[in-house]
Amino acid sequence: MYTSARVQTGSKKKKSTGKRILKGFLYFLLFLVLIFAGLIGYIVMVGKLDPPQVADKSALQLQRKALDQSAYTIGNNWFRKSKSGLYELYVEGKPFERGVIYGKLADELVKRQEDHFTEQIRKMIPSTTYLKFLRYLIGFFNRNLDEYVIDEYKKEIYGVSFAGSPNYGYIGTNYERIMNYHAAHDIGHALQSVALVGCTSFATWDEQSADSSLIIGRNFDFYVGDKFAEEKIVAFYKPSEGHKFMMITWAGFTGVVSGMNDQGLTVTINAAKSEYPTGAATPVSLVAREILQYAGNIKEAYAIAAKRKMFVSESFLVGSAADNRAAIIEKTPDSLGMYTPGQHFVTCTNHFQSDQLKGTVSNEKQMAESASMYRYERLRELMERNGPNTVQNTVNILRDHRGLHDKNIGIGNEKAINQFIAHHSIVFKPKERKFWISTAPWQEGEYVAYDMNKIFEMKGLQTDHEICDSALIIPADTFMRTDTFRNFLTYRKLKAEVADHKKVDPAQIVASNPMFYHAFVLAGDQAFKDENYRIAKDYYQQALMRVIATKAEEVYIRKQIDACDEKSLK
Incomplete structure (x- = not known):
């Protein structure tokens, strides 16, 4: 009897403590919501632009x-x-x-x-x-x-x-x-x-x-x-x-x-x-x-x-x-x-x-x-x-x-x-x-x-x-009358499809603009998405062999090559 009562008392204390923690958490959450709402209200207020006064409209x-x-x-x-x-x-x-x-x-x-x-x-x-x-x-x-x-x-x-x-x-x-x-x-x-x-x-x-x-x-x-x-x-x-x-x-x-x-x-x-x-x-x-x-x-x-x-x-x-x-x-x-x-x-x-x-x-x-x-x-x-x-x-x-x-x-x-x-x-x-x-x-x-x-x-x-x-x-x-220009238009179309998350053949991308490093980057990204890591790495490596526009893009390509190696080991 004594033991049972003590267990019940302890259980009540745990429930009480749990309620206090939950109540405290809810108060804290409400506080955050109010702060966030106040911040949004402030942003709306200060972000408002009133039009100028115009006498003659x-x-x-x-x-x-x-x-x-x-x-x-x-x-x-x-x-x-x-x-x-x-x-x-x-x-x-x-x-x-x-x-x-x-x-x-x-x-x-x-x-x-x-x-x-x-x-x-x-x-x-x-x-x-x-x-x-x-x-x-x-x-x-x-x-x-x-x-x-x-x-x-x-x-x-x-x-x-x-x-x-x-x-x-x-x-x-x-x-x-x-x-x-x-x-x-x-x-x-x-x-x-x-x-x-x-x-x-x-x-x-x-x-x-x-x-x-x-x-x-x-x-x-x-x-x-x-x-x-x-x-x-x-x-x-x-x-x-x-x-x-x-x-x-x-x-x-x-x-x-x-x-x-x-x-x-x-x-x-x-x-x-x-x-x-x-x-x-x-x-x-x-x-x-x-x-x-x-x-x-x-x-x-x-x-x-x-x-x-x-x-x-x-x-x-x-x-x-x-x-x-x-x-x-x-x-x-x-x-x-x-x-x-x-x-x-x-x-x-x-x-x-x-x-x-x-x-x-x-x-x-x-x-x-x-x-x-x-x-x-x-x-x-x-x-x-x-x-x-x-x-x-x-x-x-x-x-x-x-x-x-x-x-x-x-x-x-x-x-x-x-x-x-x-x-x-x-x-x-x-x-x-x-x-x-x-x-x-x-x-x-x-x-x-x-x-x-x-x-x-x-x-x-x-x-x-x-x-x-x-x-x-x-x-x-006159460049518009060349096959090179027509192929470039194909490249832009394929690039747009990649941006729209459509499945595109990587080989088609590089064939449409074969001297452009970014064509190989896009092809590599598509192959990487398809989990063809060996093929993706090859495209990225070929991109590095061409004239890359910026240092940031070169860094991205090298990171993707490392990612291909990591994925291949798994």
């Missing part, structure tokens, strides 16, 4: 007039699709007004472009729940973003936002989304540090150009899926303040990545090695936009770049008809430099060259481990070989897909000037205010010519007609 009542199925006007403003496949836009007026007009004229494109952008994001992040959470994180990261954007551009972006899609409210309001999209380019550059896909640009003048005038060429290699690059816009702006200018852009985007103003000043941007951002600052494209709109020479461009804070590192290649030369303004979140070459040409890939920044640890690492230096050397090799530069020579260089000394490094290699991912490629002749813009696919189609002076002399668009200078069009690249 009468522009919202404007209606576009259709000239035909692909051309529209609002007053002197117009939007049309060229036979080349390029869209053309002209807008004028005050910030909010021109933003609204931009959105109304290109309404379908603004919505479609966001569809393409979010479709690509969904491929990387298929979970809607995680996308919503990511919205809060991006909102927190970009908290106070609008404090770093000048009022003029906030009003313009706000105007455009009225054309935003109604389908993405879970990401943010139209204004919040479009404002944040202007920073997506910068975040992309920072996060691509593992495998930076970079742009290439260069300029020649005086004896380095056949007619001594300034010529500038660039490839803009910013890839957010094929659909994103399908509907490029050649935009002409006549703002109420500042210089008239043109830029190559995509619907809903008001920043500048490539452009020229009526003073003959050009701006193109090239990413440099960046640390991971820790907070908001002025998006690079809006710094470039301000330079284009308000600078008339290199000195004025430098002054504008100096007064803006950025959260990534970037090179601005600035060409100036007034100076008849070009220079590179190099900017990091906390430093500024200028590279003015001692010769009459300048080349720019994805590393710094100025005395102020070339010796930094991050830049030296970029030069040693990325594709930048290789592409830089190839660019200079071609420039030296071609002699005094012309527009046609510039296009030839921008289309070049080989490695140093014409080595076959595979089609699509990041070390090549033409990586077959370019959103656009463009050539400027600032003194004449003329430019040539590439048409699909990539740099392989025609380069369509425009005379900027003639566009700005137009008084609206009365009938839908071609506005490019047809006499100056540069023909499509």
Whole structure:
């Protein structure tokens, strides 16, 4: 009896202790939930971007007039699709007004472009729940973003936002989304540090150009899926303040990545090695936009770049008809430099060259481990070989897909000037205010010519007609008619199928692009997934025998070879 009672008493004590532990755990769990909810609430609160105050919103009542199925006007403003496949836009007026007009004229494109952008994001992040959470994180990261954007551009972006899609409210309001999209380019550059896909640009003048005038060429290699690059816009702006200018852009985007103003000043941007951002600052494209709109020479461009804070590192290649030369303004979140070459040409890939920044640890690492230096050397090799530069020579260089000394490094290699991912490629002749813009696919189609002076002399668009200078069009690249190009298209198709987790024959992948190391990496990955470790190792080893773009990719390949050995022993 005594023993039985003692056992029951002990049992009650154990149950009581268990209840206390469970109760304590539940309280702790509740505490964590409250903390997490509070954190989310805080992120939502600080991530919210309120639109600017606009006194006159009468522009919202404007209606576009259709000239035909692909051309529209609002007053002197117009939007049309060229036979080349390029869209053309002209807008004028005050910030909010021109933003609204931009959105109304290109309404379908603004919505479609966001569809393409979010479709690509969904491929990387298929979970809607995680996308919503990511919205809060991006909102927190970009908290106070609008404090770093000048009022003029906030009003313009706000105007455009009225054309935003109604389908993405879970990401943010139209204004919040479009404002944040202007920073997506910068975040992309920072996060691509593992495998930076970079742009290439260069300029020649005086004896380095056949007619001594300034010529500038660039490839803009910013890839957010094929659909994103399908509907490029050649935009002409006549703002109420500042210089008239043109830029190559995509619907809903008001920043500048490539452009020229009526003073003959050009701006193109090239990413440099960046640390991971820790907070908001002025998006690079809006710094470039301000330079284009308000600078008339290199000195004025430098002054504008100096007064803006950025959260990534970037090179601005600035060409100036007034100076008849070009220079590179190099900017990091906390430093500024200028590279003015001692010769009459300048080349720019994805590393710094100025005395102020070339010796930094991050830049030296970029030069040693990325594709930048290789592409830089190839660019200079071609420039030296071609002699005094012309527009046609510039296009030839921008289309070049080989490695140093014409080595076959595979089609699509990041070390090549033409990586077959370019959103656009463009050539400027600032003194004449003329430019040539590439048409699909990539740099392989025609380069369509425009005379900027003639566009700005137009008084609206009365009938839908071609506005490019047809006499100056540069023909499509004959490379498109080769078996090598056709095989490359097969390679891209197979690569997309691998990304979609479809089963692909590894031998087909390497056969479609046999000199490209990444074809062997993809084949190795597919064989590894199929547990064919001996075959996978062979593909990885063959990849090492080819020209690899970055140190990070070489490290990955060697790790996979080790993994194959480990799996084979089991």
